[in-house]
Amino acid sequence: MMVLSGDPPRSRVLSIVLIVIIAALAVTPLVFPGAKAMNVATKICIFAALVASYDLLLGYTGSVSFAHTMFYGIGSYSVAIALYSMGPGWAAVATGIVIGLPLALLLALAIGLFSLRVEAIFFAMITLAVASAFLVLASQLSWLTGGEDGRSFQLPELLRPGTVLISKGVFGFELNGRVLTYYLIFAGSAAMILALLRVVNSPFGRVLQAIRENRFRAEALGFRTVFHLTYANCIAALVAASAGMLNALWLRYAGPDTSLSFAIMLDILLMVVIGGMGTIYGAIIGAAIFILAQNYLQALMSAASNAAADAGLPLLPGLLHPDRWLLWLGLLFIASVYFFPTGVVGRLRSIGRKPS
Amino acid sequence: MDARIKSAHDGGAYGDVGDRNDRLSGDTPMTLLETRDLTIRFGGHVAVNSVSCTFRPGELTAIVGPNGAGKTTYFNLISGQLRPSDGSILFDGADITQLSAPLRTRAGLGRAFQLTNLFPNLSVEENVRLAVQSQSGVHYDMLRPWMTRRDLIARADAILDKVALGGRRNVAATQLSHGDQRKLEVALMMALEPKVFMFDEPTAGMSIDEVPVVLNLIAQLKQDLSKIILLVEHKMDVVRSLADRIIVLHNGQLVADGKPAEVIASPIVQEAYLGIAPGRSAA
Ligand SMILES: Nc1ncnc2c1ncn2[C@@H]1O[C@H](COP(=O)(O)OP(=O)(O)OP(=O)(O)O)[C@@H](O)[C@H]1O
Numbered sequence: 001m002m003v004l005s006g007d008p009p010r011s012r013v014l015s016i017v018l019i020v021i022i023a024a025l026a027v028t029p030l031v032f033p034g035a036k037a038m039n040v041a042t043k044i045c046i047f048a049a050l051v052a053s054y055d056l057l058l059g060y061t062g063s064v065s066f067a068h069t070m071f072y073g074i075g076s077y078s079v080a081i082a083l084y085s086m087g088p089g090w091a092a093v094a095t096g097i098v099i100g101l102p103l104a105l106l107l108a109l110a111i112g113l114f115s116l117r118v119e120a121i122f123f124a125m126i127t128l129a130v131a132s133a134f135l136v137l138a139s140q141l142s143w144l145t146g147g148e149d150g151r152s153f154q155l156p157e158l159l160r161p162g163t164v165l166i167s168k169g170v171f172g173f174e175l176n177g178r179v180l181t182y183y184l185i186f187a188g189s190a191a192m193i194l195a196l197l198r199v200v201n202s203p204f205g206r207v208l209q210a211i212r213e214n215r216f217r218a219e220a221l222g223f224r225t226v227f228h229l230t231y232a233n234c235i236a237a238l239v240a241a242s243a244g245m246l247n248a249l250w251l252r253y254a255g256p257d258t259s260l261s262f263a264i265m266l267d268i269l270l271m272v273v274i275g276g277m278g279t280i281y282g283a284i285i286g287a288a289i290f291i292l293a294q295n296y297l298q299a300l301m302s303a304a305s306n307a308a309a310d311a312g313l314p315l316l317p318g319l320l321h322p323d324r325w326l327l328w329l330g331l332l333f334i335a336s337v338y339f340f341p342t343g344v345v346g347r348l349r350s351i352g353r354k355p356s
Numbered sequence: 357m358d359a360r361i362k363s364a365h366d367g368g369a370y371g372d373v374g375d376r377n378d379r380l381s382g383d384t385p386m387t388l389l390e391t392r393d394l395t396i397r398f399g400g401h402v403a404v405n406s407v408s409c410t411f412r413p414g415e416l417t418a419i420v421g422p423n424g425a426g427k428t429t430y431f432n433l434i435s436g437q438l439r440p441s442d443g444s445i446l447f448d449g450a451d452i453t454q455l456s457a458p459l460r461t462r463a464g465l466g467r468a469f470q471l472t473n474l475f476p477n478l479s480v481e482e483n484v485r486l487a488v489q490s491q492s493g494v495h496y497d498m499l500r501p502w503m504t505r506r507d508l509i510a511r512a513d514a515i516l517d518k519v520a521l522g523g524r525r526n527v528a529a530t531q532l533s534h535g536d537q538r539k540l541e542v543a544l545m546m547a548l549e550p551k552v553f554m555f556d557e558p559t560a561g562m563s564i565d566e567v568p569v570v571l572n573l574i575a576q577l578k579q580d581l582s583k584i585i586l587l588v589e590h591k592m593d594v595v596r597s598l599a600d601r602i603i604v605l606h607n608g609q610l611v612a613d614g615k616p617a618e619v620i621a622s623p624i625v626q627e628a629y630l631g632i633a634p635g636r637s638a639a
């Protein structure tokens with residue numbers, strides 16, 4: 001990772017945390033082949049890439065976009081609609097990619113050139129407007145998108161759970177289509193994150209940071225910043241759309257709630273902030289923490305609540321009741337933002353460093 | 357007009373610095389930069405009022421005038437941060453009035469700002485390296501790590517040594533003292549290797565012992581006869597020792613233009629500038 005990007009994590013603890021997360025994701029199908037664990041691991045992979053691409057915008061250029069889920073949705077829907085209408089096959093997957101990526105790219109280009117010339121707030125407003133319009137459009141064009149119900153579809157033969165490539169007897173675990181899909185997503189997400197690391201550590205990426213710091217001065221140095229910002233917007237959109245495609249493949253479904261809603265936008269924002277803005281690595285950590293908490297906090301609380309009840313403690317069983325899990329999730333985020341204003345990555349990097 | 361001024365369409369006006377010396381090989385240096393009836397209004401206030409002036413390579417022109425005279429605004433018009441309400445700017449034979457600030461920088465107009473204008477949380481070295489990167493035309497390269505361009509880093513370090521900031525290259529720009537920030541501001545302009553250097557009160561607020569570094573640098577730049585140096589400066593002794601020519605702005609108008617001794621002695625300057633701010637002129 002470091003070799004490819006020229007940007008090491010710059011903290012031993014951070015490196016260890018990253019290795020643990022990546023290793024855990026890599027072995028999930030072997031160690032925790034259950035449906036829930038697989039779903040969680042997949043979501044972490046996809047969101048790590050999605051959040052990393054958002055970090056390129058927010059953390060590196062300082063521009064706030066509300067259209068990131070729109071690009072995610074474009075990716076999801078294009079694959080879903082292609083597979084739904086053309087039937088399960090690789091040609092349909094290819095069609096989805098060939099339509100989805102250029103569509104995302106063109107939209108990002110148009111939004112960028114139109115709104116990134118002027119003040120940053122204008123970009124934020126435009127992305128909000130376009131994303132809202134897109135959400136409405138997706139639910140209105142129900143002949144195409146399936147409306148609120150979305151589109152369910154069948155995967156190509158190779159990726160179906162029923163397809164057994166290597167049966168359990170050979171290596172002690174079964175390599176089926178589902179596991180193959182998982183590794184496809186794992187590899188795809190990893191490739192995207194590595195590519196983003198490459199971009200932010202390139203001379204181009206350095207200019208992005210300069211623009212975030214002082215756009216006026218970057219212009220005075222001879223950088224035509226509208227192009228840098230637009231390219232960053234396009235790259236982020238392409239990664240988001242690709243992540244959306246992986247998401248659709250995993251769910252075998254695309255709908256407003258799973259790929260377009262503003263709730264996802266909020267999740268992305270939280271993951272960027274928790275992980276640490278302007279680091280890319282933070283996306284992996286932010287996604288892992290957030291999604292694990294989202295999925296396992298309830299179970300954890302239920303256990304704690306029962307334990308407290310058994311111990312006869314007052315008040316605690318009620319406070320820890322699983323129905324309160326959203327409250328605790330909220331508190332967890334407030335605490336993490338309060339204690340790690342620079343995100344987990346920023347925090348870990350500052351630990352090992354001598355005070356200067 | 358000078359017959360040797362190149363047409364706006366012969367290409368090469370922007371971007372290529374390489375053939376500068378060939379073009380300037382005549383004995384009487386041609387006009388490289390010119391403003392014609394340059395005017396900008398802010399609402400009803402005319403901050404720069406029909407200023408026509410030509411600048412030749414090898415010449416250091418001091419621009420003086422009381423506070424609010426329009427000196428910085430004049431610079432902003434030339435380097436493209438502001439667009440004029442009227443008039444035009446010619447550079448290297450081309451009309452650049454409509455050119456954006458980054459393209460003017462690439463064409464060879466360098467600017468150091470009066471109010472220090474840096475990348476505060478990036479390191480001192482990175483500030484300069486970015487300027488070097490721009491000067492080298494590396495704008496959109498996203499495929500290799502920035503660190504593999506060692507040449508850019510080395511050039512940035514060399515410039516930092518020139519302004520005596522070599523020892524502070526790894527601290528964030530915001531942590532520098534005011535004087536060092538002023539030096540870094542100058543270093544950014546040096547890194548751009550422009551044809552026109554615009555210094556806007558480069559030594560303002562510097563401690564006495566820091567001033568010579570900057571002044572020596574300007575004197576050194578003067579040795580290169582292909583460059584135009586514009587210097588806004590309030591300290592009259594600095595102006596006297598460095599300038600080949602002084603122009604005086606007052607209420608946005610150009611009120612005097614000539615050899616330092618003549619201009620300083622002229623009644624209009626005594627009244628318009630020195631008379632109004634006698635304390636500053638004596639500095
Ligand atoms: N963007 C702007 N909007 C409105 N008025 C402006 C703007 N920029 C400059 N001015 C006005 O134009 C006039 C000239 O300002 P300018 O900064 O050019 O003066 P200056 O000669 O550089 O003064 P100083 O010696 O204080 O630096 C001032 O009255 C200033 O208030």
Ligand SMILES: [Mg+2]
Pocket residue numbers: 427428429470556
């Ligand atoms: Mg000024």
